[in-house]
Amino acid sequence: MPYKEIPQPPPQKNDDSQDAAISEKASLPRPKSATALPSEVSGSRMASAKSSRSRPAGHSGVFPVGAAATGVGGGGGGGGGGDGGVQLADKLKIFKTDNFDPDAYVQSKCQTMNEKEIRHLCSYLQDLKKASAEEMRRSVYANYAAFIRTSKEISDLEGELLSIRNLLNTQAALIHGLSEGVQIDSLTSGTEGSTEEDISNVEGQEPSEIQKWSADFPDMLDVLLAERRVDEALDALDEAERVAADRTQTLTTAEISALRSAVSDNRQKLADQLAEAACQSSTRGIELRAAASALKRLGDGPRAHSLLLNAHNQRLQCNLQTIHPSSTSYGGAYTAALAQQVFSVVAQALSDSVEVFGDESCYASELVTWATQQVLSFALLVKRHVLSSCAAAGGLRAAAECVQISIGHCSLLEARGLSVSAVLLKQFKPSLEQALDANLRRIEESTAALAAADNWTLTYPPNGIRPLARSSVSNLALQPKLSSSAHRFNSMVQDYFEDVTPLLSLQLGGSTMDGIAKNFSLYVNLLISALPGSMDDEANIDGLGNKIIRMAETEEQQLALLANASLLAEELLPRAAMKLSSINQSSMDDLRKRGPDKQNRVPELREWKRKLQRMVDRLRDSFCRQHALELIFTDEGDTHLSAEMYICMDNTVEEPEWVPSPIFQELYAKLNRMAGVAADMFVGRERFATLLMMRLTETVILWLSEDQAFWEEIEQGPKPLGPLGLQQFYLDMQFVIIFGQGRFLSRHVHQVILDIIDRAMGAFSATGMNPDSVLPGDDWFMDVAQEVVGMISGRGRTANGDREINSPTASVSAHSMSSFRSHGSS
Known part of the structure; x- marks a missing residue:
């Protein structure tokens, strides 16, 4: 499964202080109640998880393990067992101090190193970085489904913890209000004169500024929401929460409860308003990102990310309504138009997600899943409207063009860290294999049809068949002399290899060469059947059937059969197959990338050529056996060579x-x-x-x-x-x-x-x-x-x-x- 690389959170500078704080908190005396508050439990778990994430396992220093240990301690390693562990822990204490300066530390250690050692160290660190990145990619591939599921569960858990916190705060406010009510009832036993005096004092007291602001807050927030002043509304909500938390002495319990209720109701109202705006087809670009960012600020990040992706999906579906395969002249134009729409929307969604949500794992996982679904839908459309018809008709060149267009757009996403090409290749490969088989059948049928009328006379390539070089007096001798059926077979194989060369990324090279070898074997069977008196069953077993073949009557015609097979097997077919080795690349980077493929291809070509030669040997043996039998036996069955x-x-x-x-x-x-x-x-x-x-x-x-x-x-x-x-x-x-x-x-x-x-x-x-x-x-x-x-x-x-x-x-x-x-x- 392709994935986007997700960077880990930055390491904490003072892990010891955090651990000490957590330990101190854990060691405080607990209340006598049997069950701790959920907020405390969740807080300790989150702190523990954060601490574990901030500490990478194994060696994570600047130098290799051996070099780091030696450099810190200033000496070699001593004994083993527990003493060695204590020594290593003492050496690593320098990295945990508050005033540790990594630049100064590296400078002090590199002063005694020469340029060659520094280059070697830099090379080692680069290799270590690449190996770490590759290991991370493998780990994500191996556990991708569990990774996404865990991320979603963590997101849901955070939402539940937030709800629990709000419920606990509400419960505490209710308890506080009840206690104040009890105190007010107890004060009624006071004297009537004091009560009247208190009432007169309260009536004569003016409300404070914070009380006025609290009373006006709901109306002010309604105005901000009506005018869609989202940022100001968010600031007002944050201010109201701060007031409700800090002014418990100034405001009464009823005022605090009313303020919190207004904050909660208006938060939900603002969230619904933002969600409705994000779902509008007219909301795009900056407006869409602003709505998602505001929803995230309200504490509903998962919903904001889903709405962002849904908005891009709606835009994509709307754009796809204007693209129809019937309105294009050929499949390549339809594929290009479709790919432009799909991959541009996916790229824009990738940019918006990174800009608003950063590289958080849960959002990145949802983005990869969504992008994979979009690419899969694109592949199915191309397969249904283009590749299926091309495969059925044997249109290998058109199918290859569509695949090249699609892979080219995938490479643009891969440059931004999103790899989805595997999804395309998995969908396209069956159709391309069907197109390959259709082309091979056409080569077989066309060659057999020409063999039925071939006069087995060797000539230079006729007009309409691509020569190996331009025709001239000087290079005429370089042109192959073959019979008409062999010329046709060679020309079709040349075109076939040219069409299949762009599809090397699908790993079709082996099946391609095996298919040509099978076709050449069938052609050799045709040549064997053209020998007079050849009644071997092997040709019929190999699928020759009842095909009509023109006989090669004269020795010159029979030798032409061998000339056809030998020239094709020794020179023409191997030369055409060399196109699959990808020697002619446009840049040295491509050469380096395809270096191992090329090295693996050379032994494969060598073995393939030996296989072709064994087929020629079959024809040669049939030729020699026939002429030997003509010498030894008469037409009546008698022998010319007897004791x-x-x-x-x-x-x-x-x-x-x-x-x-x-x-x-x-x-x-x-x-x-x-x-x-x-x-x-x-x-x-x-x-x-x-x-x-x-x-x-x-x-x-x-x-x-x-x-x-x-x-x-x-x-x-x-x-x-x-x-x-x-x-x-x-x-x-x-x-x-x-x-x-x-x-x-x-x-x-x-x-x-x-x-x-x-x-x-x-x-x-x-x-x-x-x-x-x-x-x-x-x-x-x-x-x-x-x-x-x-x-x-x-x-x-x-x-x-x-x-x-x-x-x-x-x-x-x-x-x-x-x-x-x-x-x-x-």
């Missing part, structure tokens, strides 16, 4: 033509063809293209390594693997190593190939034959493999020196096969 193709080679009489198997030649041809297309498509992102080719090679090799049927037939089949089959298998693996070095082969896949060869040679050795005795030298395998590589690539025979030096596998030489063969045959 039978190696085992049956030894059943032929003629010497076979030694070339790599067709599946591995087709694998290299596909990789070489795709690499040429990717070189033009992934400019500046060659690493992604290289990893894609490596992943495709890995998919084929891992399928061969994990095919249980293939290895069961090789190792346990009815026909063993013969010398020719082993030589063909060895040539195929050597061919993969030769064409993959530096471009299509990772170290992991290279090791898998070596393990596959080891397994095949182990199966051949199980027949009792030595693999080295039937296999030709390594140079023969390399010559055959390089010749086929040159024929497919059109570059002629490839020498060993043509390998790329920076390749991940450039250090792995094909000549390592000789050492492997000797190891496998041993």
